[in-house]
Amino acid sequence: MTLSSQRHLFDLPDDVTWINCAYMSPQLRSVSDAGQQAVLRKARPWNVRPEDFFTDSETLRNLFAELLGADADGVALVPSASYGLAVAAANVPVRVGQRLLVLAEEFPSNVYPWRELAERAGAQVVGVRRPEDGDWTRALLEELDERTALVAVPHCHWTDGGLVDLARVGERAREVGAALAVDATQSLGALPLDVAEVRPDFLVAAGYKWLMGPYSQGYLYVAPKYREGRPIEHNWLMRGGSEDFSRLVDYRDDFQPGARRFDVGERSNFVLVPMALAALRQLLAWGVHDTQETLRGLTERVAKGARALGLEVPPESLRAGHLIGLKRPGGYAPDVATKLAARKVYVSVRGDSIRVSPHLYNTAEDVDRLLEALAPLV
Known part of the structure; x- marks a missing residue:
């Protein structure tokens, strides 16, 4: 079912065409209201009770699990995709001599941790070349063999939306004994993903794009086999x-259940979590x-006009x-995005x-409006 326009839920001026959610989502009015109330709450800290360090963050954990189709015990609250990928790199x-597969022209946060891991382990990061026919799944499966220790991929390429069939890639990864790490930052919330079908070992998502949340609030899903792994920091909340605040000096070696051991310090953030x-x-x-069905109608209109x-x-x-992604043979002028912005049409240039x-x-x-503004620039 397609959805009607939800513009009334956002604080967007009528003359602004923000068609750039992959850069940053506009803030829902409800999110802004929650943030304003949360900031004011800190002015009266006597109203912040010990149990408040747990209640909202646990609700958030459960809501993200519902969105992902996962169990809440598999969810860690992290500040960024890079933090979650660092957790994965510490545990895979x-x-x-083994190989770590990434996509060519992948977002840097899903490349740098694997370079460091490869250097530490004596392995090799292999960038799968961009396929001429656009079939990333086929290109990945051709490279994915018994030499592979890890496949680190998005659900869709961040520059142009090229899809990866995560279920097929995950199945092949399990066949050869490789781990699967998914960066769902540019898809989760707008593109359906069945965690039971894909079965990722790790899945991360920054929260300020398609998840419509604030900057510095992200999420990490961890498969059951890794939930007793090694966190990259040690904070008191994870223990x-x-x-029981009165017994915190009774230092303990055990952790909170599931993936909570991977939570970032101060995960109870009293502004970002609400x-x-x-x-x-x-x-x-x-x-x-x-949401996906509705947005596909818009991008199909973009595609027709772009062609x-x-x-x-x-x-x-x-x-x-x-x-x-709209690719121009020979590339665009360096100021194409600036010229579109001058007409209050906002997109990004990637690659x-x-x-x-x-x-x-x-x-x-x-x-x-986008196509009209773009026509004289191509």
């Missing part, structure tokens, strides 16, 4: 019995499948419905593509 076993809660509640109310301008777009069957990423505050009129 890698032997000398057993931390609910904002993230408001965001996830709205996403669940919309429904990810309906009429002589631009190249990934095949519809091989790209996500919420994010699309050799203009990345267009609408959300439910966008309409067909926004797409037409």
Whole structure:
């Protein structure tokens, strides 16, 4: 089912065409309200009770698990995708000579931790080349063999929305004994993902893009086999019995259950957590499948108009419905995004593509405004 315009839920001026959610989502009014109330709460710290260090963060953990189709014990609260990937890099076993697969032109946060791990373990990071036909899944499966210790991939490529079939890649990874780490920052919340089908070992997502939340609030899913692994920091909240503030000096070696041992310090953040809660509640109310169907209608309109301008777009069957790259043979002028912004049309340039990423505050009129502004620049 397609959804009607949700622009009224955002503080977006009528003359602004923000079609750039992959850069940063606008803030829902409900998220802004939650943040303002939370900031004022800190002015009266006597109203912050010991149990408040646990209640909202546990609710957030459960809401994210619901969005992902996972169990709450598998969710850790982290500040960023890079933090979650660092946890993965600290726990995935890698032997000398093995290979760690990433996509060519992948976002740096899903490359740097694997470079460091490869150097430490005597392994090799292999960038899978961008396929001419746009089929990232086929390209990955051709490289994924018994030499592979890890596959670190997104659900869709951050520059143009090119899809990776995570279920097929995950199945092959298990066949050869490789771990699967997924960076879902550019997809989760807008593109359906069944964790029971994909079965990632680790999955991370920053919260300020398609999850509609504040900056510095992210999420990490950890598969059961890794939940007794090694955290990258040691904070008091992750330890057993931390609910009893009077006994915190009775130092304990045991951890809170599940993936909570991987939570970042001060995970109870009394400003960010309420904002993230408001965001996830709205996403669940919309429904990810309906969101994707609605956004696909917009990106298909973008694709049709872009082709009429002589631009190249990934095949519809091989790209996500919420994010699309418009490639110009020979590339764009360096100031193309600036010129579009001068007309209050906002997109990003990533690699050799203009990345267009609408959300439910966008309409067909926004797409037409983008195409009209883009026409003289190509």
